[in-house]
Amino acid sequence: MTRKPAAQQRGVGVGSAGAGVMRTLKRGAWTPEEDELLSRAVAKEGEGRWRTLPRRAGLLRCGKSCRLRWMNYLRPDIKRGPIAADEEDLILRLHRLLGNRWSLIAGRLPGRTDNEIKNYWNSHLSKKLIARGIDPRTHTPLPGAAASLHSHRADAAAAAAGSADKTPPLPEIEPRFAPPPPAHPSSSSGAGVGGDFATSMVGFGVEGFEGFGDPFCAPDVAARGGFGLDCPIVDDATFSSFLDSLMNEERIADYFGDHKDADGENDQGGAY
DNA sequence: AATGTTCGCAACCGCTTCCGG
DNA sequence: GCCGGAAGCGGTTGCGAACAT
Known part of the structure; x- marks a missing residue:
């Protein structure tokens, strides 16, 4: 879609930005x-x-x-333009691992912002998964798998309703692997991942992380507002190499069913 | 051509976490 | 240890363009 200049988007309003700063702050x-x-x-x-x-x-x-x-x-350093196929693939993998931790996902995609990835997920990828009968939140098969597409407003509303209490119900089908639940209700940043996540790594081709507790408590992650700070055990290099492995690790690729369609998209073998 | 609907994305909002005093 | 300000994050909304009828 041809995008208009950003400056022309949204009405330029002046005014209420909250008590104390109401004067003339522009919005x-x-x-x-x-x-x-x-x-x-x-x-x-x-x-x-x-x-x-x-x-x-x-x-x-x-x-x-x-x-x-x-x-x-x-x-x-922002990269503009469409999300490439390999970027999309990586987003899918990282989301499956990390959940809606957009800043963390964005950190693995040079030049992409968390907002951009979040938007792309909400407008493209989540629908793509739904169309394939996969719950975009849990990455598990949808009950009934009756894929229905509605507007993204409806999707957002449904997602909001589904996560309103921030404690999504357990999926009917026990996931082989699911993103870690938020450590805190409505916690956006720094949500600890903890033991569940570490456990989830087992059988995921990264057993080496077992025993580390939260495998991603690297300082740089914390610095980016990443995971909790309870266990700064794994250093930056380890964390990075693990995430990098997402793109290369054969076992992980197998796990995700890294088989491409003719159009370059993953088919549904495994999950996608 | 006119009208309605869908889509994409920038920006806002509320909340949590971090950090220094 | 407590408190308040600053920074950062994810969820949500608003709006114009594109598309469909």
């Missing part, structure tokens, strides 16, 4: 001028101190908005 789509101001400010002072950055940059935006704009749009 809505960013203008090229604002982008320029923000880019210059970050180039000059670096990322961080988002709270005070907009004032120093001469922007009538809240720091949160500035940070989001920079992270999701202005950063020079």
Whole structure:
């Protein structure tokens, strides 16, 4: 789809950004001028101190908005354009492993942002899985597997309803492997994975991680707001090599049924 | 051509976690 | 250990373009 310039998206509203900052904080789509101001400010002072950055940059935006704009749009290393087949494949694998931990998934896809991956998942991949009779949340066969496609609004609503209490019901079919449940209700970041996750690794071709507890408690992960900090045992290299193995590990590929259709997409052998 | 619907994505919101005092 | 501010995350919404009728 031909996308309009971002600055033309969303109505540019001015106003209520909450008590205390209601004055004249601008909201809505960013203008090229604002982008320029923000880019210059970050180039000059670096990322961080988002709270005070907009004032120093001469922007009538809240720091949160500035940070989001920079992270999701202005950063020079952002890769734009369609998600490639191998990227999609990796997203599927990582989501199966990690669940909706978009920032963590994005961390394995250079140039892609968590927001982009989240959007892509919600608008493409989840529907693709549903169409194949797979529950996109658990990566297990849907009960009845009566794939029905509705608008993404309906999908979002259904997903929201399904996870409203943040304690999704156990799937009727015991999953061979399922993403770890959130450690905390509604916890978005830093949700610990813990023992269940470690257990899940067993039989997954990564038994070496068994006994590490949470295999992904690497400092860099924590630094990115990743998993819990209870067990910083596995270092960055180990964590990275494990995730890298997702793309190469034959056993994992077997597990996921890494057989491609003629169109390059995975067929449903195994799971996809 | 007009109208309605679907889609894609940027941005906002509320919450959690981190961190320094 | 406690508290408050800052940063980061995932869920959700709003809006215009594309598509269908």
